[in-house]
Amino acid sequence: MIKEAELRDRLQSVVCRHFGNGSRVERLRGAMGGGSNRTSFFDVVSPNGTVVPLVLRQETYATYGGPYNPFLSPEMQYRLLRIAFAAGVPVPRTYFLLDPEDGLGDGFAMERIEGETIPRKILRDPSYREALPRMAAQCGEILGRLHRIDASEVAFLAGFPESVDPIAAQRQRLDDYREAHPAVELGLRWLEENRPSASRTALVHGDFRNGNFIVGPEGIRSVLDWECCHLGSPMEDVGWLCVKSWRFGVNDKPVGGFGDREALYEAYERVSGHPVDPGQVHYWEVYGLLRWVIFNLMQSFGHVHLGRRSVVFAACGRNACEVEYDLLNLIDSGPPR
Amino acid sequence: MAQDRPTAEDLLEAVRDFLQELLPRLEGDLLFRARVSMHLLGIVAREMREGPALDAAEQERLRNLLGRDGDLDELNRTLAARIRSGALDDQRREVFDHVRRTVADKLRIVNPRYLEEGD
Secondary structure, three states, X not given: OOOHHHHHHHHHHHHHHHHOOOOEEEEEEEEEOOOOEEEEEEEEEOOOOOEEEEEEEEEOOOOOOOOOOOOXXXXXXXXXHHHHHHOXXXXXXXXXXXXXXXXXXXXXXXXXOOOEOOHXXXXXXXXXXXXXHHHHHHHHHHHHHHOOOOHHHHHHHOOOHHHHOHHHHHHHHHHHOOOOOHHHHHHXXXXXXXXXXXXXXXXXXXXXXXXXXXXXXXXXXXXXXXXXXXXXXXXXXHHHHOOHHHHOOOOOOOEOOOEOHHHHHHHHHHHHOOOOOHHHHHHHHHHHHHHHHHHHHHHHHHHHHOOOOOHHHHXXXXXXXXXXXXXXXXXHHOOOO | OOOOOOOHHHHHHHHHHHHHHHHHHXXXXXXXXXXXXXXXXXXXXXXXXXHHHHHHHHHHHHHHHHOOOOOHHHHHHXXXXXXXXXXXXXXXXXXXXXXXXXXXXXXXXXXXXXXHHOO
């Protein structure tokens, strides 16, 4: 990645191009995320003093959608953000896509929204205490709106492995990482044998969970990380949200450690117009645990084989057994009564 | 003994203590990664202490389950392949119990508290 001074200069050119020659980049900071992607914060100040707070996302993966980086390209994320925004899903407003000639790689700029994203803070900080009981219903409403988007608007997602067959996609990824995981094999068998009958196809966020929300005292302000979107059963998103790993130790609140299933399902049904089948949610929770094991194996593979060295990625490889344990227990115990 | 003191376990503990000392001076990403690093050192210490016995027990269970010998890696690849192909479908309970036991043993090394938490 280029140094900060160069980033500032090039960003200033880009901002002039999009906002007009008098616009200034100020308070450029952040640059979080090492390796191949980076998030920076900055303000665009216009000649009359108006300030627009923005986030710059940059990514430098060579390819997208493959085994070593299954995520969507910035351009697709940008499109999805705009589609979601138009449908009334709370997401940051998008401002511009980076052009190759900008010299900043792939990426885009979007509105910066204030709030908390770290799950343990959201669950423990008194500032959010009143927000927590509302959030399961808010999730239901947001997902309800998301899943009403016509799948034809996002047909460009149809070819991705998770859109074609999510179970096969996980099996293929497992094979790509070349480690034997009998627990995951048991999970794959269970998922194959219990496949739900064909359901409707919708735009699935793919990582809708505690950890990807910007939260304020009033509740969820924004949904982040539109890198895993695909087409599939809307219950995938509902199941993923309820996966045990996202309760961060608050195990009596199945929805993200903050809420109850009833509140989530009721709001979802009200907004989407479709009923929630708890048996299907159970299925996609099992699937979610298996998928989360595999994401951890992916990070570990990057550390071991791809030079993406990091104590965090190394820990992912070992922590996967926690998720395998939850996966086996959930298969064994069946849906909650 | 082949090496001088301190023992390898003691070395790990010394590094962990140092990281613990650093924590109050760190914030954000560095603080997070320091905590993860301490977690990894704990894993190594537990693996050194308990790993060999757990591996031996796993190997024995796999030999019985699969009716063949081999190192742990080979045996687990065989188990995974047989589960996938359906070859072990008439031993589901036995296979499931073995796999859960093995995963629980991995947890004893990685995060023993997770086993105590329950649901």
